[in-house]
Ligand code: SF4
């Protein structure tokens with residue numbers, strides 16, 4: 756049997772300081788939530804989640820950070836912003852989810868969905884290179900690196916035929932600005 760992985764946890768992800776940490780990193784004040792459930796009822800990914808968006812916010816209020824960082828939900832959320840638009844208190848739950856993913860990685864808590872990190876890395880590499888997602892390259896790299904070559908080939912072909920996937924990349928005009936943003940974020944992470 757493999758050696759159990761040691762997970763570092765600290766007081767910033769558990770207890771009273773957790774909501775403050777979320778606000779510091781995402782700008783979102785979870786204490787504005789009064790549990791109307793509009794976020795959960797509108798979330799297109801709710802069925803695949805183990806903790807609903809409204810429950811994520813409640814657990815953040817209660818300082819149950821470790822459970823949140825270990826949840827599937829934070830990796831299932833696709834940052835579609837439906838919840839943010841529906842929230843009567845202007846809480847951007849997608850920003851909270853981003854922060855939870857970041858904290859999970861910093862704490863060394865791996866995502867339960869195996870290849871999600873690979874996809875995130877390739878996604879960010881594509882943004883850094885082109886300023887937007889170049890789907891054809893991202894999918895080809897993902898399938899090659901994940902060992903799932905050809906698994907989604909039929910879907911990719913159908914998307915290409917419908918013009919959903921461009922053959923050639925299109926860089927944004929201000930690619931220098933995009934790269935500077937990445938450099939600043941890296942400095943912030945190291946600081
Ligand atoms: S941003 Fe995430 S939590 Fe919010 S509705 Fe979309 S998938 Fe659900």
Ligand code: SF4
Pocket residue numbers: 787788789790791792793794795808809812841842843844845846848
């Ligand atoms: S929609 Fe906003 S106020 Fe309502 S439960 Fe979700 S986060 Fe809380």
